[in-house]
Amino acid sequence: MPKTPKKPKASASAATPSPRRAKRDGQATQARLAKLADAVVALAEKQKDPFVDIPIRALSNVSFNEKTRYIEMGDKTQRRNFFNYGQAKRFMQTVLVASKCKQLVDEDKTASIRQIYYLAKHTIKGTNEKTFDDQDESDPVLEDLEVALDSLREELHIFASNRGNLVGPITLVDSGNELDCTRMGSAGYAVPSIVEPDIIQFKKCKAKFILHVEKDTVWRRFYEDRFWEKHNCIVSHGSGQPTRGMRRLLHRMHNELKLPVYALLDCDPWGYYIYSVIKQGSINLAYESRRMAVPEAVFIGVSAFDYERYDLSDDVKLGLDSADVKRCKQILAYPWFAGKRPWEKEIKKLVRNGFKMEVEALCNKSLSFVTEEYVPAKLKDRKQWLD
Amino acid sequence: MPKTPKKPKASASAATPSPRRAKRDGQATQARLAKLADAVVALAEKQKDPFVDIPIRALSNVSFNEKTRYIEMGDKTQRRNFFNYGQAKRFMQTVLVASKCKQLVDEDKTASIRQIYYLAKHTIKGTNEKTFDDQDESDPVLEDLEVALDSLREELHIFASNRGNLVGPITLVDSGNELDCTRMGSAGYAVPSIVEPDIIQFKKCKAKFILHVEKDTVWRRFYEDRFWEKHNCIVSHGSGQPTRGMRRLLHRMHNELKLPVYALLDCDPWGYYIYSVIKQGSINLAYESRRMAVPEAVFIGVSAFDYERYDLSDDVKLGLDSADVKRCKQILAYPWFAGKRPWEKEIKKLVRNGFKMEVEALCNKSLSFVTEEYVPAKLKDRKQWLD
Numbered sequence: 001m002p003k004t005p006k007k008p009k010a011s012a013s014a015a016t017p018s019p020r021r022a023k024r025d026g027q028a029t030q031a032r033l034a035k036l037a038d039a040v041v042a043l044a045e046k047q048k049d050p051f052v053d054i055p056i057r058a059l060s061n062v063s064f065n066e067k068t069r070y071i072e073m074g075d076k077t078q079r080r081n082f083f084n085y086g087q088a089k090r091f092m093q094t095v096l097v098a099s100k101c102k103q104l105v106d107e108d109k110t111a112s113i114r115q116i117y118y119l120a121k122h123t124i125k126g127t128n129e130k131t132f133d134d135q136d137e138s139d140p141v142l143e144d145l146e147v148a149l150d151s152l153r154e155e156l157h158i159f160a161s162n163r164g165n166l167v168g169p170i171t172l173v174d175s176g177n178e179l180d181c182t183r184m185g186s187a188g189y190a191v192p193s194i195v196e197p198d199i200i201q202f203k204k205c206k207a208k209f210i211l212h213v214e215k216d217t218v219w220r221r222f223y224e225d226r227f228w229e230k231h232n233c234i235v236s237h238g239s240g241q242p243t244r245g246m247r248r249l250l251h252r253m254h255n256e257l258k259l260p261v262y263a264l265l266d267c268d269p270w271g272y273y274i275y276s277v278i279k280q281g282s283i284n285l286a287y288e289s290r291r292m293a294v295p296e297a298v299f300i301g302v303s304a305f306d307y308e309r310y311d312l313s314d315d316v317k318l319g320l321d322s323a324d325v326k327r328c329k330q331i332l333a334y335p336w337f338a339g340k341r342p343w344e345k346e347i348k349k350l351v352r353n354g355f356k357m358e359v360e361a362l363c364n365k366s367l368s369f370v371t372e373e374y375v376p377a378k379l380k381d382r383k384q385w386l387d
Numbered sequence: 388m389p390k391t392p393k394k395p396k397a398s399a400s401a402a403t404p405s406p407r408r409a410k411r412d413g414q415a416t417q418a419r420l421a422k423l424a425d426a427v428v429a430l431a432e433k434q435k436d437p438f439v440d441i442p443i444r445a446l447s448n449v450s451f452n453e454k455t456r457y458i459e460m461g462d463k464t465q466r467r468n469f470f471n472y473g474q475a476k477r478f479m480q481t482v483l484v485a486s487k488c489k490q491l492v493d494e495d496k497t498a499s500i501r502q503i504y505y506l507a508k509h510t511i512k513g514t515n516e517k518t519f520d521d522q523d524e525s526d527p528v529l530e531d532l533e534v535a536l537d538s539l540r541e542e543l544h545i546f547a548s549n550r551g552n553l554v555g556p557i558t559l560v561d562s563g564n565e566l567d568c569t570r571m572g573s574a575g576y577a578v579p580s581i582v583e584p585d586i587i588q589f590k591k592c593k594a595k596f597i598l599h600v601e602k603d604t605v606w607r608r609f610y611e612d613r614f615w616e617k618h619n620c621i622v623s624h625g626s627g628q629p630t631r632g633m634r635r636l637l638h639r640m641h642n643e644l645k646l647p648v649y650a651l652l653d654c655d656p657w658g659y660y661i662y663s664v665i666k667q668g669s670i671n672l673a674y675e676s677r678r679m680a681v682p683e684a685v686f687i688g689v690s691a692f693d694y695e696r697y698d699l700s701d702d703v704k705l706g707l708d709s710a711d712v713k714r715c716k717q718i719l720a721y722p723w724f725a726g727k728r729p730w731e732k733e734i735k736k737l738v739r740n741g742f743k744m745e746v747e748a749l750c751n752k753s754l755s756f757v758t759e760e761y762v763p764a765k766l767k768d769r770k771q772w773l774d
Contacts, residue, residue, distance in 0.1 A: 109754055110611060111750070111754060112607070112747065115604065115747050115750045118748050118749075119754065121751060122702060122751075130702070161604070161626070162552075162603055163550075165549075174572030177570040177571065177572050179570075183564040184564065184571070185577065185579060186561050186562045186579040186581070187549045187578060188577060189572065190552055192573040194573070199573060216548055217499035217501060217546070217548070220546060239550075315505065316505070358501075360501050360502050363498070363506055364505040367491075367502070367506065
């Protein structure tokens, strides 16, 4: 069994569930947006050159914090001026997207990044110039705003896609609907893209831990075998790399409900990378790590050592090519893997093996081997964990 | 408003919802699998060459039935013999996969096509030969079996991915869980990959029609604006081309609950194609059309004529390239589009326009234009429908 977690405690959520979506508490975000606009207006009124300061989103301004154990942004910023030929358009775009976000928050509506692009696109009066020619221009502006305002994209009412599902003994309130996640049908509870506390509140939780698996096809085996019931846990999947919604929900459940997170991923560079993103955050979105990452997440498998450990047959082998080997080296160089003996051994063993293994391949032993033998054995034996 | 549908009638489902998954009624499938095996054994016992007859899955054996209005398979078959050097391996694989499906049905478990590959893969005794070298070998064998046994993949307990969600006034029972689909949280009810009547029963339905949209980002606009409540309908999406589960569920809701299906898709060849798959089925899986297709489905938009009709600005234009034009010609040549004046006009207009339009682009007018003006206008005016 996994280490005894601190007593799970549901977060405050006495609010009467209403069938209507709870009105968002967007005041903090509104205030930040207003402050940005006020600063621009104040400079303009003083007949000074308006500007916004945007923290730099590049590897040069990102570091791994050994104490918090996630990827953090530094404090380097870049000034974007209006009266600068090279910056004027980007300045205009920044203010424009900010005004659209303000409108979304005011109206309590949400939009996708594609929709923000179409919302903000128009011909500038008296010219043939478009505010945006392509979504490639509006996406980075939105990321600029997130960091400049210290707001999650979701707080600006922007949503991403909503892949990912879960099953298990947790009752939550989503948009006023009280949902018992053991009784949500055979695809489980669909995790939405926005899971902020004003949308989702935890009501009751009997689960002792979270098992996060990579794919829906693997999830279904755990669902059918009622693993969540036998082991009193939540089983979630992200249909590949978990979306922002799923990562944020893992983060919230881990922190608010004190649930340990165990990851079951493929034994390949991609699986290691997914683990890295769940645990430390992604490099591109380093500014979100502290609200998305789960630094205590544990990788329970599939490990390159499991081939011998679990006496698997060669039917499970998947060829490792030179691109995989290259990727392994890159991953080993990440500061959060480098210098960790177990991870160095793991990745070197994968390269030495010369083959990858998928979680699904474990069914070569028997269909329910993964739920009845493999994962229970893994949970019992900490020495097999990679942290 | 859409045409008055026949009175919605919930299908029989008096069965007490049990928290456990209802035991599958797999007897018919078991019988078909047993018949296949018996025939092989009988031939072997008579010391004759065992064989299985597999209907041919190729364009040469597919036709469009003008009466039923879906793509059908013809009756050409191919004999697969055991004592034939070129066929022996495929014969072995067919019988092997059939036995694995039998095992799944017997044990009331399901597997993905990847898992079936790993389940069936092993070294043939006394040789170095694998039963399968790659999933590319097991997938077509599975399709062979589906047609040979006249069983849907889902009846053989094989599942696909489970993309797609819906919201609306329908109460269904999924694996014993009674679910009110107006109260499933902000990502809606997650449609599972297997939606056969033994898994999902319809309990109550007040919806008058189904609006199926292409993407989850568009769906969310309809969800937030409570379109399903104002218009008393189900709003579903398939995250792109709808999966088998979503198509089968649309088919079942359309036929069992007498709900008309309206499709809202992008104005591009891909949007037309998705409509075609929902309506007539796909060419590759023609044998499943009659249990998946919805020949009465209507395409309500986005039409190439909507640019002028709804006074859209040039911000919505997306370049049409030569590959798109080529695809348009292919689609026009499909027997189910060819000769239909409205479709010919539509596709020619798209090419003449020289640009595509996404549903999301409609938010360039205003965020809720699509739910408050565009779709209501479309539903009122049959002349704008493409059938």
